[in-house]
Amino acid sequence: MNLTTASLLLAASLSLAACESKTATTGETDTTKATAETTLTDPATAPTSGTAATANDEANAVPAPDPSTIPAAKSRDAAAILARKQVPILCYHQIRDWTAKDSKNAKDYIIPVAAFKAQMKMLADSGYHTILPDQLYAYLTTGAKLPSKPVMLTFDDTDLDQFTVARPEMEKYGFKAVYFIMTVSLGRPRYMSKDQVKQLSDEGNVIGSHTWDHHNVKKYQGQDWVTQIEKPTKTLEDITGKDIKYFAYPFGLWNPEAIPELKKRGMVAAFCLAEKRDQQDPLFTIRRIIASGYWSAKTLHNNMVQSF
Numbered sequence: 001m002n003l004t005t006a007s008l009l010l011a012a013s014l015s016l017a018a019c020e021s022k023t024a025t026t027g028e029t030d031t032t033k034a035t036a037e038t039t040l041t042d043p044a045t046a047p048t049s050g051t052a053a054t055a056n057d058e059a060n061a062v063p064a065p066d067p068s069t070i071p072a073a074k075s076r077d078a079a080a081i082l083a084r085k086q087v088p089i090l091c092y093h094q095i096r097d098w099t100a101k102d103s104k105n106a107k108d109y110i111i112p113v114a115a116f117k118a119q120m121k122m123l124a125d126s127g128y129h130t131i132l133p134d135q136l137y138a139y140l141t142t143g144a145k146l147p148s149k150p151v152m153l154t155f156d157d158t159d160l161d162q163f164t165v166a167r168p169e170m171e172k173y174g175f176k177a178v179y180f181i182m183t184v185s186l187g188r189p190r191y192m193s194k195d196q197v198k199q200l201s202d203e204g205n206v207i208g209s210h211t212w213d214h215h216n217v218k219k220y221q222g223q224d225w226v227t228q229i230e231k232p233t234k235t236l237e238d239i240t241g242k243d244i245k246y247f248a249y250p251f252g253l254w255n256p257e258a259i260p261e262l263k264k265r266g267m268v269a270a271f272c273l274a275e276k277r278d279q280q281d282p283l284f285t286i287r288r289i290i291a292s293g294y295w296s297a298k299t300l301h302n303n304m305v306q307s308f
């Protein structure tokens with residue numbers, strides 16, 4: 001086995017194990033005050049306005065300013081950010097049917113195709129609108145208005161089925177998503193190619209960074225920041241022709257020391273998993289829940305309501 005193969009296998013096994021035991025369904029223990037901007041209601045009582053046309057019209061009506069145009073003082077106002085109701089953010093990995101080889105734990109990260117379709121349909125039928133990170137940033141920092149029933153869909157680890165299976169399904173409803181790319185995998189079998197990543201970007205989705213090969217951010221020293229953050233950012237900017245501003249921590253793991261390092265390298269916000277946000281820097285610990293392969297659409301909805 002050569003080194004490249006070894007590192008790929010490592011990355012693959014790491015990424016599958018990525019968010020193990022992080023499917024917590026509970027939200028933060030502090031009860032953040034809900035503001036008037038967003039209301040998350042039960043799908044049973046919500047208007048069923050989830051057609052693609054409506055979703056597009058409403059989402060397009062909301063301008064998303066570039067984060068660089070928002071005063072820095074706003075991004076440092078942790079209390080104001082923490083006081084705003086959280087937007088549900090879902091984290092997906094593989095979208096494919098289970099095989100006999102898939103372990104019990106792995107199935108949390110592998111959503112069978114029919115289950116994914118049912119989840120997307122539930123979101124659309126319940127009137128949810130997908131939002132993108134610039135919209136979330138403007139909302140969290142300035143209270144900018146979001147579409148009704150906002151949700152963010154995120155995909156980690158560069159898996160090919162995100163492009164071939166999830167993308168066309170989301171297209172039916174006018175949904176856009178965020179793809180956090182692990183650059184070591186680009187062009188490898190079962191992963192997306194650079195052209196596919198560019199296409200996602202061109203189609204209005206957002207490309208974010210998920211490091212080079214999925215090593216734990218808490219362990220970086222010196223040159224690791226170049227290898228894991230700077231070079232992958234450059235790679236993704238070359239592919240998309242756009243700034244890369246958003247980051248997802250491998251395994252959802254972060255520490256306070258990592259935050260200034262990410263800021264220095266152009267990131268304006270970073271996404272973790274279901275644990276509590278950092279009280280000083282909530283923009284760099286934006287919470288997501290892993291949509292488990294075991295969940296029905298109804299279970300997903302219950303978790304969205306409870307966790308955020």
Ligand SMILES: [Zn+2]
Pocket residue numbers: 015018156157210214249250251
């Ligand atoms: Zn990952």
